[in-house]
């Protein structure tokens with residue numbers, strides 16, 4: 001497996017990493033096997049977060065890498081010293097290689113991180129608990145500002161051929177500032193089904209490390225085969241396919257940037273119109289008991305169809321229609337889930 005330098009962290013990471021969200025879906029036994037196979041294939045970057053599955057993702061990674069800690073570069077995310085300490089405990093390790101401030105969504109969040117929280121993270125570096133500090137975000141405006149501040153060694157930001165807003169400004173900027181770039185959502189939250197196109201598109205960026213969420217051994221084997229054995233160049237036919245998928249998916253794909261917020265009626269727009277994707281990402285038990293999901297669904301009742309969010313969405317998404325679709329979807333799967341609960 002080829003490796004690439006992750007900006008000023010100077011870490012040599014595999015050309016692709018592994019995203020930790022889906023590690024909560026299959027059984028623990030299957031996940032442990034999956035992670036071990038992934039490491040055997042030469043993938044050395046595993047990304048997770050304090051919040052994924054209430055710690056289940058970190059705990060499972062810990063079990064899978066027991067005795068192999070040095071083979072793996074662990075990236076995790078959180079917001080406080082308490083989160084960091086919990087991650088260390090769950091991962092059963094003395095240090096986190098790549099620690100990220102999770103979901104820095106607004107310029108106010110960034111200010112809070114830079115002016116207050118950075119202090120405990122720097123102290124954690126001195127104490128040997130963290131090796132490198134980065135951040136994750138869905139907001140281009142925030143990510144550009146954060147990278148330009150030169151206070152972070154790496155960033156995690158969505159990049160795929162449907163949602164490729166980072167390609168023009170952020171990717172060149174991180175290069176200029178020698179900041180590492182981990183590309184989250186390489187499959188656009190499951191909206192891109194073709195691994196060959198998704199991975200090859202991202203391999204065009206020589207400083208970007210995609211970390212696809214993997215649920216099955218066949219998936220990681222297919223991706224590693226693309227990286228190791230296929231030409232990375234996109235043929236004219238593949239470029240055409242990308243164009244077609246992009247135009248089909250893009251007009252209904254929420255980038256989670258939050259620019260449509262706040263909604264004057266208190267609707268959690270980005271949560272509501274992401275319900276279907278969240279349902280596909282997380283185990284059903286977790287999804288239906290997740291506060292974020294429940295408050296998003298509840299908030300949708302306040303929607304008066306004023307269209308204010310649509311005016312602010314830079315991607316001209318039909319937010320009102322998407323709210324209705326996602327609520328209808330939620331009601332359907334919630335009904336099925338309840339039925340299942342009763343019968344078991």
Ligand code: SF4
Pocket residue numbers: 253254255256257258259260261269270273312313314315317319
């Ligand atoms: S609806 Fe538009 S503005 Fe709101 S989070 Fe999604 S992409 Fe961003």
